[in-house]
Amino acid sequence: MARISKAQLLKLQKKFKTDAAIGEQFGITRQAVHQLRKKYGIESSLAKNPERNAEIVRLYDNGTSGTALAKKYKLSISQTYRIINEAKKVVKKSAKKKKK
Known part of the structure; x- marks a missing residue:
């Protein structure tokens, strides 16, 4: 190494x-x-980038494809969809808490 x-x-x-x-x-x-x-013990500088992740979700919700977002942000397609899906899980959890 x-x-x-x-x-x-x-x-x-x-x-x-x-x-x-x-x-x-x-x-x-x-x-x-x-x-x-x-x-x-060093974290990835890209792992938790809330501004970037929020922008990815916003663009995806506005119709930009996951493939286009992956290219734009230099991420793998699977990582791009992971970011999108994780953001949607957070929204669903928040909605469930409000119903209770």
Whole structure:
């Protein structure tokens, strides 16, 4: 595995955002970068991005396809739909609480 310190990885994460982009710089896979992040206890910079996720849901609700959103935000199609479905689960839970 590449010899990247925790401090270096944090700086790289701010600059390149994704594990794949960091891996490309060091000639390693995104999975290797992911393992390093887990080893150092660093969360993904993209994992919980509420502004981006809210925008994805809004655009999807307004008719933009999941595939187009995935390309726009450089996410996999499955990740895009996961964001959309998780947001809808939260809305359903909120509605159930209000009925009680």
